[in-house]
Amino acid sequence: MKKTVKNPRDLFLLxxxxxxxxxxxxxxxxxxxxxxxxxVDQNAVGFSWxxxxxxxxxxxxxxxxxPNPSKPIAITGMLVLCLTLAYFWYLFPQKINLNNNWKWIxxxxxxxAMFIAFFLFTDINHxxxxxxxxxxxxxxxxxxxxxxxxxxxxKLFVCGLFNILLVLLNNYVYYNKDLINYLPVIxxxxxxxxxxxxCCIDVQLYRLKTINN
Numbered sequence: 001m002k003k004t005v006k007n008p009r010d011l012f013l014l015x016x017x018x019x020x021x022x023x024x025x026x027x028x029x030x031x032x033x034x035x036x037x038x039x040v041d042q043n044a045v046g047f048s049w050x051x052x053x054x055x056x057x058x059x060x061x062x063x064x065x066x067p068n069p070s071k072p073i074a075i076t077g078m079l080v081l082c083l084t085l086a087y088f089w090y091l092f093p094q095k096i097n098l099n100n101n102w103k104w105i106x107x108x109x110x111x112x113a114m115f116i117a118f119f120l121f122t123d124i125n126h127x128x129x130x131x132x133x134x135x136x137x138x139x140x141x142x143x144x145x146x147x148x149x150x151x152x153x154x155k156l157f158v159c160g161l162f163n164i165l166l167v168l169l170n171n172y173v174y175y176n177k178d179l180i181n182y183l184p185v186i187x188x189x190x191x192x193x194x195x196x197x198x199c200c201i202d203v204q205l206y207r208l209k210t211i212n213n
Contacts, residue, residue: 010209013091016202019084020195026077030057033070037063040181053184054191055120082114088198089114089140095205096151102143110140144201153204159197166190 031047038044038051042063047056047070057074061067089110093103113136119129141160148157170190173179 010206013095013206013209014202016084016088016091017199019080019087020199023077023081023084024195026073026080027054027057030070030073030077033068033073035062035064035066035068037065039063039184049185049188051181051184053187055126058120078118078120082118085198086111086114088202089144092144092201092205093147095209096147098143098147098150102146106140106143106147109136109143113137113140148201153201156197156201156204159200163190163194163197166193 031049031052034047034052034057036043036045036047038048038056039053040048040051044051044064054074056063057068057070058078059068060071090107093106098106113133116129116136117133120126120133122129141164145157145160148154148160166186167190170183170186173183173186
């Protein structure tokens, strides 16, 4: 049996996974400092996992009108997430040896998507930032699908399709006023599923590297 030799430097391949974990921890900590208010109850106390959005944590003022001390923590989490995903989309096409066109497309669109996403906490139109980041993120995701298919990582490919279905569900609920109250929960589920997918791909990249050492 061939032994796999693990190089300590290969741990850098797991930065996207570690970054995702740090983001989740910062997200949870930020929710503890959110004063209150949601789309359902303006006077609610604290952060509701059912009724509040992630972006509520990024505002200067909470929905209940109080100053929002969770903002610096949420911004830090947002920065960690953007850098994490930008690094993932830089790393992924290199490690699976995609052709130069797809490599450039994934790296450029993924980095640009994360750069745009960081403006969610500014005064720039929220929907505009979200739509632009989603557009370039979608391009990078399509490139990721191409890479997964060419590498024959079919389980991860199928998991990615599940994420696409969740994105479509998000858009359907967003534009349906009768269902909009369910959107915060659906968004959290979708986001968790996406990060788990990214982490699984990252772990697979690490395994591929250690096997080939």
